[in-house]
Amino acid sequence: MIVVHHLNNSRSQRVLWALEELGVPYDVKRYERDLKTNLAPNTLKKVHPLGKSPVITDGSITVAESGAIIEYLAQTYGGDDFTPDIGTEAHRQYIYWLHFAEGTLMPQLLLKIIFEKILKSTMPFFVKPIARGIVKKVMKGYVGPNITGNLDFIESHLKNNQWFTGEELSGADIQMSFPLEAWVAKSSNDNNYPEITAYVKRFQARSAYQKALKSGGHYDYA
Template identity: 35%
Template sequence: MITLHHLEYSQSFRILWLLEELGAPYELKIYERDPQTRLAPATYKALSPLGTAPVITDDNGLVLAESNAVIDYILDSHPDSPLRPAPGDSSRTDYLFWFHAGVGSLMPMQFFNGLLTMMKDRSPALVRPVIGKATDTVREMLVAPRLKTLFDKLEIDLARNRWIAGDHLTAADISMCYSIASADAQGRLKDRPNCQRWMEQMRETPSFQRAMDKDGRETFVFSF
């Protein structure tokens, strides 16, 4: 049986949601962050070489990190699940694109954007004007256009699809939830009604609500 080692307020929530949607048996071990540093405890970091969330272990001795690798591993045990459209399915292309674009393009850009803000806000006062100008230039020329392009495409795709890859929930939605919720918290979805509709659908999904209950959080908000 799979054990999900769940770090509070982390990307491992996606695996918790996936397991609840599948109705799969699993054991849940919750780890709290250090109250001062907000970092994962040493016991969690020791689970895998990466020391990051999510991590699952299995009775066969497997230890696996990286969200989409974990999702694929779990779905391999549920070959008939509609959460991963089969080759030839009309939603397969959208599924593949967003399943990988979320962690390969969208999340890195969001993280980089947050890093630029941190560099600007925390730089020494003497060099802050120079650092601020440099980070603003990078954001304007590189980060903002890239994020706009990705969220423009998401808005267009959600205009023709109820969910990200068609009319029903897939693992692409589960994989993307972290990035979309982060964008919503930053106000990036205020002029994107289809993305806002998706957020409401997510919150109303019974498996999502069960995952929230087990996680113990009151709101689903992330930021970079």
């Protein structure tokens, strides 16, 4: 049976959702973030050398990285449910959004989180204006515009598509879920992206998603 090595408030939540959508039995082994550092515990390194989540074990097989896990589940257990037919426009969209989530969107959102922590952190008074000045300049000139461009692009796509590959949910939606629901949860007063907000509400209302929440425990972004 598949074991999901589940870190609280992490990308592994979408792996639980994928398994529920596919109807694949699984067990959950829970790990808690360090309250001070917010990092995963060292015990995860016993499962995978990098000690990151998500990671699953399926018998003797260990698979890490969300995209790789989704591909593995789709190929091993999904049949036609999670991957559009090769050679179709839906499949091209599937491949694109599967990689866009972590290759383009998530790095910018992580930079925003890191820089916001720097702005709020304590530091020597003579360093503070220099550090904060640099951070604000990078946020204004690079990170902010990139995030806006990415969200505008996603908003435009979702105006014409119920799901990222068209009319059917696919593994691409599972992969895109984490950055979008994290952004919506942290930007609740931003009404500039109604299609993204509606999309997040749409997938969070699915019964498989709700079952995954019960399996994973408390999740800040739902």
